[in-house]
Amino acid sequence: MSVLLSLYPKRWRERYGDEFAELLAERPPSLRDRLDIVAGALDARIHPQLAGSAARPERVSDRFGFAPLLGLVAFASAVVLAATGPVMYDDYGSYRDGGAALPFIILAFVLLSLGLYRVIEGLPRDAVAARAAGWTAIVAGLVWSPMPWMLPIAVVFMLGTVGLAIGARRAGTWPTWALVLLVVALAAPTALFGASLFLPWYWLRTSGIEPVVFFACIGAPWPLVAGVLLRGTPRPMPA
Amino acid sequence: MSRSTAEPAGASDQPLGELGRFAEPALYILVSLSDGPKHGYAIMTDVEATTGSPMRPGTLYGALARLERRGLIEALEPEDRRRPYRLTALGATTLQVQLDHLRAFAQAGLARLGREPS
Numbered sequence: 407m408s409v410l411l412s413l414y415p416k417r418w419r420e421r422y423g424d425e426f427a428e429l430l431a432e433r434p435p436s437l438r439d440r441l442d443i444v445a446g447a448l449d450a451r452i453h454p455q456l457a458g459s460a461a462r463p464e465r466v467s468d469r470f471g472f473a474p475l476l477g478l479v480a481f482a483s484a485v486v487l488a489a490t491g492p493v494m495y496d497d498y499g500s501y502r503d504g505g506a507a508l509p510f511i512i513l514a515f516v517l518l519s520l521g522l523y524r525v526i527e528g529l530p531r532d533a534v535a536a537r538a539a540g541w542t543a544i545v546a547g548l549v550w551s552p553m554p555w556m557l558p559i560a561v562v563f564m565l566g567t568v569g570l571a572i573g574a575r576r577a578g579t580w581p582t583w584a585l586v587l588l589v590v591a592l593a594a595p596t597a598l599f600g601a602s603l604f605l606p607w608y609w610l611r612t613s614g615i616e617p618v619v620f621f622a623c624i625g626a627p628w629p630l631v632a633g634v635l636l637r638g639t640p641r642p643m644p645a
Numbered sequence: 646m647s648r649s650t651a652e653p654a655g656a657s658d659q660p661l662g663e664l665g666r667f668a669e670p671a672l673y674i675l676v677s678l679s680d681g682p683k684h685g686y687a688i689m690t691d692v693e694a695t696t697g698s699p700m701r702p703g704t705l706y707g708a709l710a711r712l713e714r715r716g717l718i719e720a721l722e723p724e725d726r727r728r729p730y731r732l733t734a735l736g737a738t739t740l741q742v743q744l745d746h747l748r749a750f751a752q753a754g755l756a757r758l759g760r761e762p763s
Binding site for chain 1: 684685686689701702703704705706707709710711713714723725726727728
């Protein structure tokens with residue numbers, strides 16, 4: 407019973423919890439009752455009726471969030487084009503020619519840069535370190551996009567993005583869940599890249615796994631920046 | 646019954662339809678409370694007896710919260726862990742309007758069927 411009650415918001419439980427528990431004690435809930443209670447709890451969270459319980463502030467969505475969303479499509483297209491490019495042969499062996507992907511990856515970073523810029527714009531003036539990290543991410547991303555084989559620049563881009571996200575988290579414009587996802591997604595390829603530099607982990611570089619994980623994870627900023635911007639920031643209280 | 650100040654005067658003219666899926670349960674609750682205060686379990690059993698359909702706990706409290714917020718019902722002091730609710734003056738007026746609408750609708754339907762009540 408307490409499990410069902412715990413689904414409701416705290417304020418709701420404080421107001422109705424006792425009588426609701428008493429009701430359930432008088433009439434033990436059937437399966438359909440339980441489903442109805444789950445739906446009721448969801449409703450209580452989405453449409454709080456108690457005075458002062460509309461705790462979720464109104465948010466202002468930023469339409470610039472569509473830019474990194476489009477960038478994600480361009481990035482995914484670039485990865486597919488690079489992975490399916492024609493096989494070329496040279497003195498060192500064979501490789502896939504991913505030249506066709508270049509315009510897409512450049513476009514992806516341009517669109518992401520718009521989103522990152524909007525995140526920077528949302529920072530308070532005194533968030534100097536976060537702003538610097540954000541601009542570092544933008545510059546590194548734009549520099550890296552025409553030469554994606556230069557992985558160290560990608561690491562700078564990732565660190566800059568994480569720095570910006572941490573600053574935005576402190577400013578309340580970047581949710582914790584998005585920061586955690588970003589750090590996890592970017593730490594994985596960074597660790598992989600670092601490990602592949604050393605024996606006995608050098609096999610990572612030759613196995614073909616490294617680029618797959620790297621490009622899959624480095625795509626994380628696009629949906630996250632888009633999500634943060636489209637989710638919006640709390641509307642400032644009127645003066 | 647004291648008139649609640651939670652809603653402006655004239656709110657009784659607003660249909661319960663704004664309550665969405667809680668409109669029908671809300672009407673049942675208002676009818677149930679029209680003959681005196683009741684707590685949650687008593688409302689449930691009364692509605693079931695009156696309509697023949699069960700009112701489930703999540704729906705009951707979703708509707709109660711909406712009615713209370715709109716000042717159509719008010720909570721009384723708890724008795725043990727049960728808390729009775731009663732109709733406010735605004736709730737009574739709203740119920741009257743709703744039932745009048747339903748009566749007019751039923752009469753129109755019956756007239757079309759050729760079974761106009763005398």
